[in-house]
Each structure stands twice: as structure tokens, then as C-alpha cells.
Amino acid sequence: MDTEIRPSNPEEALAALANRYAHYCAVFSDTPRYETAREALGNLAAGRTNTGARGPLLDKLYEDLSTLVETLTTLLSAVPAQAEPLALRALDILLFYPQEKGQRQLNMSLASLEGLAAPLLAFLSPVALAALATRYKKRNPPRIMFPNQTELLRRMTAQTAD
Numbered sequence: 001m002d003t004e005i006r007p008s009n010p011e012e013a014l015a016a017l018a019n020r021y022a023h024y025c026a027v028f029s030d031t032p033r034y035e036t037a038r039e040a041l042g043n044l045a046a047g048r049t050n051t052g053a054r055g056p057l058l059d060k061l062y063e064d065l066s067t068l069v070e071t072l073t074t075l076l077s078a079v080p081a082q083a084e085p086l087a088l089r090a091l092d093i094l095l096f097y098p099q100e101k102g103q104r105q106l107n108m109s110l111a112s113l114e115g116l117a118a119p120l121l122a123f124l125s126p127v128a129l130a131a132l133a134t135r136y137k138k139r140n141p142p143r144i145m146f147p148n149q150t151e152l153l154r155r156m157t158a159q160t161a162d
Helices: 010-030 037-046 056-075 081-097 104-112 114-123 126-137 149-161
Strands: none
Touching: 010 056, 010 081, 056 081, 056 114, 081 114, 081 126, 104 114, 104 126, 104 149, 114 149, 126 149
């Protein structure tokens, strides 16, 4: 999946976002955390925990998701009447992905990417934002959120108050 990402409309951007997300989740699950036992022990001794074979996959996923969210944001700006439902669908992909049992590192890695969804919040009405914030708090209790998740929730509730 090293092809260039160039959707020309919001629907294509949304489909590309869903496809990339699904592709990387499948590849990540099938990729061993480390290539060799020596690499695993070396990283453990050095205090590094998120390196190895999966590191480049996460870097590429971050790059692709950043590009797709930026493209989707630009395309949604051109069609304000369609923006809210499409932004909600994109937010569902980015924030409410299925959490795989036994895939703790994948789930934590995906949670660390949730902050990429922030630009899409601008397309939601206060009512939609409030509903999204409620769903998000139910899925991710605030006391155990990562800092990026806390910031995203803060943005949701701040925009709801405006």
C-alpha cells in the first residue's frame, strides 16, 4: 500500500481512510513485534518497548492517516452541506475502531493516533459534538485516557460550550 493517496472527493477520501486503517490493522496484527529473540532482549535491556518490526508500520500509518485527514478536511470545506455526516463517519473510523482481544499493543497504538481526528471536529454541530463526547467518554473513561485523548475530549467539550 505504498501508492500515493489522492482522493478527489470526500467519499473517496473516506473510503481511502477506512481502507488504509483496515489494511494497517491487519498487517500490524500479522507482523511479529521483533524479528529475532536477540532484538527483543536487546530492546528490553535498553528500555525500548515500541521498536522492532512494527515501528515502521506505525510511522507509515501515522503519515497516511495525517495525509488523509488533511485531504478530507480540505474536501469537506468545499461541501459544507455534506460535511457533518461525512466527518462523523470519519470520526467513527478513527475513534471507535474495534478493539481486538489479545492485541494490546495494536489497541494502544491506535489510541495514540486518535488525536489526528481533531481537525474533523470543526465540521460538527454542537449537538453532534455533545453526542460524540458522550460516546467517547463512555468508550475511554477520562481517568485512564492518554494525553492525546484527554486533549481531544477537551476540544470536543470546549467546542460544545461555544
